[in-house]
Amino acid sequence: MRALAALAAWVVLVAAPAAAAGEPSKEELAWKVLTDILERPASVVPARARVDVGDDWARPGPPNPRPIDAEGQRLIAAVDAYLAAVPGEHGQRVASARFLRANTRRRFNHLEAALPDWVAILEQERDQEVALYAANLLLDTFVRLERYDEMIVWVRKLRADPVFLKRDEDLAELLVRIEVQWHRKDAERHEQLARDRGDPGEYLACAAAHERALTVDPDSELADQVLYNAGVCLEAGGDGDGALARYRRLVADHPRSRVAPLAVLRSARLHIAARRLADAVLAYEQYLARWPGERDVKDVRREVRWLRVELFATSTLQVTARRLSTWL
Numbered sequence: 001m002r003a004l005a006a007l008a009a010w011v012v013l014v015a016a017p018a019a020a021a022g023e024p025s026k027e028e029l030a031w032k033v034l035t036d037i038l039e040r041p042a043s044v045v046p047a048r049a050r051v052d053v054g055d056d057w058a059r060p061g062p063p064n065p066r067p068i069d070a071e072g073q074r075l076i077a078a079v080d081a082y083l084a085a086v087p088g089e090h091g092q093r094v095a096s097a098r099f100l101r102a103n104t105r106r107r108f109n110h111l112e113a114a115l116p117d118w119v120a121i122l123e124q125e126r127d128q129e130v131a132l133y134a135a136n137l138l139l140d141t142f143v144r145l146e147r148y149d150e151m152i153v154w155v156r157k158l159r160a161d162p163v164f165l166k167r168d169e170d171l172a173e174l175l176v177r178i179e180v181q182w183h184r185k186d187a188e189r190h191e192q193l194a195r196d197r198g199d200p201g202e203y204l205a206c207a208a209a210h211e212r213a214l215t216v217d218p219d220s221e222l223a224d225q226v227l228y229n230a231g232v233c234l235e236a237g238g239d240g241d242g243a244l245a246r247y248r249r250l251v252a253d254h255p256r257s258r259v260a261p262l263a264v265l266r267s268a269r270l271h272i273a274a275r276r277l278a279d280a281v282l283a284y285e286q287y288l289a290r291w292p293g294e295r296d297v298k299d300v301r302r303e304v305r306w307l308r309v310e311l312f313a314t315s316t317l318q319v320t321a322r323r324l325s326t327w328l
Contacts, residue, residue, distance in 0.1 A: 062145050063109040072104045095125035099134060111141050122154075126161070132168050139178065152182050176217050183213035191233065203237030224250055224257035231263065240270045261291045265300075272307075281307050 068076070079101040086094065102117035118138035121131050135158055142151035155175050158164060165172040187209035194202035210230035214223060231246035247263035254260060268283035284304045288297060 062111065065110045066108045068104065068108045068110065072108060075104050076101050090124055092128055095121050095128040095130050098125070099130040102134070103137070106137060106141065111145050115141060122158075126164055131164070132171060135171060136174070139174075148182070152179065155179050155182070179216045180213045180220065183209045183216065187213070187229065187233070194236065200237045203233045204239065207231075207233035207237065207239075207242070224254035224259055227254075228257075228259040228263055231266065235266065235270065240274060244270055255290075261287060261294060264290075268303075277307050277311050281311070 079097045082097050083094065098117040098121050102114040102121075105111070105114040105117075115138070118134045118141060121128070121134040122138065125131055135154075138154060139151055142148065142154070155178050158171075159175050159179070165175070187206045190202045190206035190209060193199065194206060207230045210226050210233065214220070214226045214230070217223075220226065227246050227250040231243040231250070234240075234246065235243040244267055247267045250257065250263045251260050264283055264287045268280045268287070271277070271280035271283060281304055284300050284307070287294075287300055288304070291297075294300075
């Protein structure tokens with residue numbers, strides 16, 4: 001709250017007019033009314049207030065608006081008067097006035113009423129300093145209103161503006177994190193639908209959502225888990241070869257991952273299901289060589305012995321069949 005109050009004072013200080021000679025214009029008078037409402041300390045350096053949407057989007061519902069106090073109403077009326085005095089104009093003062101009005105409404109949970117000003121700042125005044133704050137607060141407003149589809153549209157709009165994001169690396173990282181989380185939530189939704197409906201296609205859609213998350217942030221600390229999840233979904237959707245490709249990539253790119261041994265085991269079982277027994281033996285041997293301390297090592301060794309017997313029997317039968325065909 002203090003950081004945003006400081007920011008409110010700062011935007012007024014930055015946009016304050018230089019002393020004008022002669023009769024003040026209608027715009028100057030309206031701006032003076034607005035600035036006189038706010039406290040103006042001699043020196044204010046705004047903190048970088050960061051609004052993080054977080055990982056948990058489950059909310060109890062949009063907050064109920066509270067009555068705006070008398071001071072807030074005066075400020076909103078002053079902004080209304082100022083913007084009416086400068087129709088169609090853009091610049092630092094206009095952006096600052098919109099920010100102050102939107103933030104006042106936000107403080108009292110009038111979130112729907114605040115949205116148009118956040119949007120106007122980002123659409124018309126994105127080169128102004130307050131636009132960086134407006135971007136954070138716009139995203140937070142969408143989350144609090146549970147309007148995630150609109151939020152992701154704005155995330156992608158802002159990510160498509162490298163000039164804007166160059167001004168604030170924290171905001172750029174936040175946008176990536178939100179879009180990755182969006183795809184992760186989409187993957188969870190498809191996985192739940194697959195379970196509820198028994199539809200393999202939903203598992204394939206789940207895998208595609210994980211792949212999109214990886215495309216957004218290929219260097220993520222969770223890239224190994226995302227690859228593993230994509231493989232599991234492909235496997236459940238009946239695309240064994242696709243799953244094997246993800247597991248191979250996981251083991252190659254993230255050999256120290258905690259899910260790498262699981263990927264190798266799942267690969268071996270996919271090979272067995274496809275009757276590629278020699279490939280299954282190779283996968284199990286890789287597992288035994290790289291992770292000899294795992295709990296199921298004895299079971300894996302037993303499986304390898306069984307596979308070798310199966311391979312020998314299959315080979316013997318094939319040789320016998322060839323000999324019989326030649327004799328006949």
